[in-house]
Amino acid sequence: MDRTAQLVSPSAERSIAYDPPNTSDSLHARAARVLEGNWTGTSTVPSRGLYPHQWSWDSAFIAIGLRHLSPLRAQTELETLLSAQWGDGRIPHIVFNPSVPLDAYFPSPDFWRSSTAGHAAGAPRTVQTSGIVQPPVHALAAWLVHRADPGLSRARGFLARVYPRLAAWHRYLLHRRDLGGGGLASVVHPWEQGMDNSPAWDLPLSRVTPAPARSFRRADLDHGAAEDRPTDLDYGRYVRLATEYRDGAYADGAGEFAVEDPAFNALLIASEHALARIAEELGATGTARHTRAERLTEALVERLWDAGRGMFLCRDLRDAGAAGGSLVPERGVSGLVPLLLPGLPREVVQALVRTATGPHFGLGAETRLPPSYDLLGEAFDPHRYWRGPAWFNTSWLLERGLRTQGERRRADALRESVLDLAAATDFAEYVDPYTGAACGATGFSWTAALALDLLHSDTATTGVTTGTTVTADMGFKGGNRR
Secondary structure, three states, X not given: OOHHHHHHOXXXXXXXXXXXXXXXXXXXXXXXXXXXXXXXXXXXXXXXXXXXXXXXXXXXXXXXXXXXXXXXXXHXXXXXXXXXXXXXXXXXXXXXXXXXXXXXXXXXXXHHOHHHHOHHHOOOOOOOEOOOOOOOOHHHHHHHHHHHOHHHHHHHOHHHHHHHHHHHHHHHHHHHOOOOOOOOOEEOOHHHHOOOOOHHHHHHHOOOOOXXXXXXXXXXXXXXXXXXXXXXXXXXXXXXXXXXXXHOOOOOOOOOOOEEOHHHHHHHHHHHHXXXXXXXXXXXXXXXXXXXXXXXXXXXXXXXXXXXXXXXXXXXXXXXXXXXXXXXXXXXXXXXXXXXXXXXXXXXHHHHHHHHHOOXXXXXXXXXXXXXXXXXXXXXXXXXXXXXXXXXXXXXXXXXXXXXXXXXXXXHHHHHHXXXXXXXXXXXXXXXXXXXXXXXXXXXHHHHHHHHHHHOOHHHHHOOOOHHHHHHHOOOOOOOEO
């Protein structure tokens, strides 16, 4: 039996929520083949061409899907990533594969110089990484992976080994990255937030002098059309920020770019709830972490909620014209991701649902998946990276969020759209929000993984999913405030 067949075949040793028919052309089998094809032996690359290394939040999403095929491999995915953690607690956004040529991806290991430039921050000496981070989905992923096979997890001591690393990761974000002093974590580079090219970055980036075009070569244009990728001007600014961060020994707080982002912080809050559940599983109390998550939710609403726009916005901490920074007046999908949180005030939830389904995002009407940016915004482009296309990971987050908030009908429709478009586009990296046409790479790992997760969701077996069920699965505690 080949490796893909082993992954697709039901296992007598484990019980999972949903085992689709084992047919070679089923969505389940096709998704398994994508993940097998992108597996390196210790981790999963996002795609073989454009992204030939291990990416941080990709691996978290991939583990969430892999748990339905092989809980052991899902655990290994996270363990491999965490083994590259820095001494100060940060989990780097890329862990480089030394067998991949340097010119296959930029910025490459020789740009980041992690083991030397990151020495003071505790960068590992034997593994080359980047020096920036990505959204903290990892504790949530670890909890869900544990729940897929608690017996295996306990036998291997999985949670006991990852918990100290995840706790250190959260300490880093909550202390070293609270650059605004309001309790929220800040990103210091657009790549850290994961939605690299969002128009929400245009204003904060406008103050950054771009690196000269001749000082770097863009490997991404070897794999995608220039009109679908960030512009050379934006890329020059990305390089400048990364260079200055590196040359400052990766110390936080001095850079020209510091933004509090709603999705980044919502995922930190979700993972803090999950970390509380992990602590409880290990015999400790999770009360303090649940309380911290609730406090962070209050800070999120206080600092980033814009009632007039009916959604959360980014706060630009480096806006010299406003004490404490200012909200960036751009509607991005990041501002809808806090729907994932159970502790939001009811009026905030209602406004977010109206915004998601209204003219700015058109979910369920003009669009089947939520666009990454405001359909009515001046910078909207249905194909350019994060400036309009719809992505499967943000769609998964919103599906979970809608279900958490009791919006079952809308969640069911979004789930169906994710599965349909994942199948129709051969697991595309992202899609045109209007037509559903594939954009970017195909055979994309997190698309396959999150499609698998939705296939295995309890709606597939029982037809019934409540907000309470999802809240428990995700490690949350409590409900919405009235």
